[in-house]
Amino acid sequence: MKILTTEEVPLLLPAAHAFYEEAKLPGSVVDDVFVASWVNLIKSGSGVVFAELLDGKVIGTLGVIVYNDLCDGAKVAVEAFWYVMPGNRGMIGSALYGEFELWARTNSVKRMAMIRLEGLNDRAMHEFYVKKGYRILETMYVKEL
Secondary structure, eight states: OOOOOOGGGGHHHHHHHHHHHHHSSOOOOOHHHHHHHHHHHHHTTTTEEEEEETTTTEEEEEEEEEEOOOOOOOOHHHHEEEETTSSSSSSSHHHHHHHHHHHHHTTOOOEEOOOTTTTTSSSHHHHHHHHHHHHHOOOOOOOOO
């Protein structure tokens, strides 16, 4: 388990494409945009990416965006993606989450937010988050234009 450097961000691309396909997310992964966005987030201190690598390939990853809350100024860390490649699922996802929470606790984060995508392990993810102390805050609706 490691935190990726800016030079390692391109290693995320196969997982990013697989995640978008499996989750049927709106839009697409444009390689240059994805890499530039995460490199900029990491360089600015507004992003961190945890990854499990096997033979130089990402088999699991959790990306986080960090910002100061617009109302109270608290440091917030929000999951942007959390994905484990098929064939590698099991404990890697939990280990990635554990690394994220440990990082948050040691980096003065006051609030963490996780996302549960509709139709992807709904019940199991809900139970996982509740067990970790989360509460449901809102549901987001998306419309393609």
